[in-house]
Amino acid sequence: MATECQDFQIEEATITAIHEAFSQNHPTCTQLVDYYLNRIETLNPILRAVVEVNPDARDLAKLLDEEREKARENGGVLGALHGIPVLVKDTIGTKDKMGTTAGSYALMGSVVAREATVVERLRKAGAVIMGKASLSEWYKIRSIDHLPNGWCARAGQGVEKTNEYGQDGFIEAEEMHGNEEEIAKIVEKLDILCKEGFEKMMKENELDAMVTPGTKAIPVMAIGGYPGITVPAGYDENGIPFGMLFCGLKGTEPKLIEIGYGFEQSTLARKPPLFDSSEWHED
Incomplete structure (x- = not known):
């Protein structure tokens, strides 16, 4: 090889x-x-x-x-x-x-x-x-x-x-036995939360994107099926990289890519990773 x-x-x-x-x-x-x-x-x-x-x-x-x-x-x-x-x-x-x-x-x-x-x-x-x-x-x-x-x-x-x-989350999921009516209600509630929450905020304020450090907002995006892009934003005090998340309404992928690219070019935050095996050790 x-x-x-x-x-x-x-x-x-x-x-x-x-x-x-x-x-x-x-x-x-x-x-x-x-x-x-x-x-x-x-x-x-x-x-x-x-x-x-x-x-x-x-x-x-x-x-x-x-x-x-x-x-x-x-x-x-x-x-x-x-x-x-x-x-x-x-x-x-x-x-x-x-x-x-x-x-x-x-x-x-x-x-x-x-x-x-x-x-x-x-x-x-x-x-x-x-x-x-x-x-x-x-x-x-x-x-x-x-x-x-x-x-x-x-x-x-x-x-x-x-x-x-532990297995608490898996056990709780396994014990759920929702019927179609209950599932439909949950889906309807999530849909309302999306429309009255993220979508309302974006539209009323005429925003191109919501910007958050890290990835904690991803679950909100996932529930509504909204696009998001994470780009490098730097390193913390321990040398661990973190990103900046740009989220938008459905269909705004081109705009998010444009914004993410602009952020990268203006900050130049990303640095090539260094691999020094002499400093590594297994947990």
Whole structure:
């Protein structure tokens, strides 16, 4: 497995820069995927950011390299993300050899009915789905240690730390037996809260976005299906990165991306992460 992509500087490279490098085969998509697989293998035992690696990632990369060669010969048009490796959050369904578990052992082996729309669009654009990224809810629960069936689990961690954190929420959910009428009332109440709360605030004040530090407002957005984008905002006193969340009404994704980009360009808050393994230690 290649660990270097010759003279190409991968860290902080843009998609445009990667495509320009692809045009000269320095690196190829396969070499780039190999590089990232090596980085995951090196860093993940400590960071535990990747729940699972796509076992078909290298084969997909080879196919994309072949597509690029054919496009050179016949002048074909390639997708905007052709050959770009992408990790998706482990709540996003992929219809492949990977699972969709939200990082939870309880959902290991589950099969999604179809791929998420965002994954379909990523594949159509030519991206390589490299694997599944962990969630903050299950951080450090699962890692890249492979089980025979291809799934990954962190050995010796009683799997979801149930003894440490309890199961109150799961038990309460299991004991709920709401009928259709009760469920309809709950949905109606949530709809009213959205319209009289977030939507009313946004419309009456003619706001483009609601801005909050961190991610605590995400549940409010999720209830109403409102879009939001989080961009880097700096580091706290412990060196932990945090973001700024921009939320809007349905259909305002373009505006939120514009605002988020403007924030990034004006603050330049994001800094490349530093990986000094000599300072790391496992819990």
